[in-house]
Amino acid sequence: MNDTASVLPASGAEFLASAGWAGCLVDPIPGDASFRRYFRLRREGEGAMLMHAPPPHEDPRPFLDVARWLSGKGARAPEIYAANASQGWVLTEDFGTDRMRDWLDANPQGEEGAYSAAIDALVPLHRVEAGPFAPYDWETYQREANLLTEWYAPAMGLEVDAETYGHAWREALSPLLARQGNGVTVLRDYHAENIMLLKPSDDGSGQQGLIDFQDALAGHPAYDLVSLLQDARRDVDPALEARMLERYKAQANVTDHFDADYALLGAQRNAKIVGIFTRLYKRDGKPRYLDFIPRVWEAMERDLQHPALGPVAAWFDRNIPQEVRRDLGGRPE
CATH class of the missing domain: 3.90.1200.10 (Aminoglycoside phosphotransferase (APH), C-terminal lobe)
Incomplete structure (x- = not known):
């Protein structure tokens, strides 16, 4: 894993600091067919998942809306810890590696x-x-x-x-x-x-x-x-x-x-x-x-x-x- 500053742009480091995750370790996850990028975060035994869905190619608001709706209906969507939709940053629960x-x-x-x-x-x-x-x-x-x-x-x-x-x-x-x-x-x-x-x-x-x-x-x-x-x-x-x-x-x-x-x-x-x-x-x-x-x-x-x-x-x-x-x-x- 890498430290935050060496992996994320300044806006990502600022977002994590505002969410209480400054200085955490960051592990980039290989992407797929979209502009979204994912990072696994670790600090003192805790973990989280960071998603970057940057405008104008991506918009994280639908993800946030659907996640909250699904959770409200008892479906197991990841908990949302923090979000800055205008910059495309979303911090969520980490479901682990067992895809x-x-x-x-x-x-x-x-x-x-x-x-x-x-x-x-x-x-x-x-x-x-x-x-x-x-x-x-x-x-x-x-x-x-x-x-x-x-x-x-x-x-x-x-x-x-x-x-x-x-x-x-x-x-x-x-x-x-x-x-x-x-x-x-x-x-x-x-x-x-x-x-x-x-x-x-x-x-x-x-x-x-x-x-x-x-x-x-x-x-x-x-x-x-x-x-x-x-x-x-x-x-x-x-x-x-x-x-x-x-x-x-x-x-x-x-x-x-x-x-x-x-x-x-x-x-x-x-x-x-x-x-x-x-x-x-x-x-x-x-x-x-x-x-x-x-x-x-x-x-x-x-x-x-x-x-x-x-x-x-x-x-x-x-x-x-x-x-x-x-x-x-x-x-x-």
């Missing part, structure tokens, strides 16, 4: 327990009215799905019919939107890299902490299930996916169309992710995300087999050549 994905790499015997706990954490969140967040509406679903035609198709040298792509999604998603109603709180990136295991037992059970939820919307309860069980960064066996989906349905009040809605949102999210990962490569120079595309594409192909995806599946058949699809989406160049 679900990393812990399972070292403890594969705990997979069933960890995923069961992650399912069980969603159920009470879905039993309460959605938070005061923007709706996951048609425009949002469409804008996200369009990332495939805007980024992936050109990178693959494919000339696709973007207009009929939009028509196909509208036809497929309209019944889901009618069933969604006011919705539930959707965290949007609820998966093994954004779940922290708090003192996990050997079988993976135990309390879990939530992170990276600042983009929460009010949407369909199946969306976070898809995020978890069709994980872009970690293989989830289809048999485990099926068991966890049944575990959720046994506890939640779902409609007869829930399996269809799960497949619809699976295909929509996976189309979005293929586009995002291509954009991270083409625009941001981050080629490592290309390695995840085959996993995402494979899950999307399974989703497209559901009858509810008929219009979208037909569009894929007309626009994405079979040789590309047999290669699990190919590798954008």
Whole structure:
């Protein structure tokens, strides 16, 4: 670890001093796909997490709002110790280093327990009215799905019919939107890299902490299930996916169309992710995300087999050549 002054800009040192953490030891944590940076803090046996989400690229206020709302509903979001939103600094509780994905790499015997706990954490969140967040509406679903035609198709040298792509999604998603109603709180990136295991037992059970939820919307309860069980960064066996989906349905009040809605949102999210990962490569120079595309594409192909995806599946058949699809989406160049 390093001392505060050697790692953080002056505004960060000043923020920590105002929060009572002057002179603490600071350990930078490697970043991911955003402008946010994270630091683990230590002093005299105490720990905390420091996030820097600097304007204009980032805004920590949604994170703060969602964290407080989740905590108020009994969900395990990190406690907020101090914040300076205008400068992008947030000091929070440290959930430790047992990220679900990393812990399972070292403890594969705990997979069933960890995923069961992650399912069980969603159920009470879905039993309460959605938070005061923007709706996951048609425009949002469409804008996200369009990332495939805007980024992936050109990178693959494919000339696709973007207009009929939009028509196909509208036809497929309209019944889901009618069933969604006011919705539930959707965290949007609820998966093994954004779940922290708090003192996990050997079988993976135990309390879990939530992170990276600042983009929460009010949407369909199946969306976070898809995020978890069709994980872009970690293989989830289809048999485990099926068991966890049944575990959720046994506890939640779902409609007869829930399996269809799960497949619809699976295909929509996976189309979005293929586009995002291509954009991270083409625009941001981050080629490592290309390695995840085959996993995402494979899950999307399974989703497209559901009858509810008929219009979208037909569009894929007309626009994405079979040789590309047999290669699990190919590798954008």
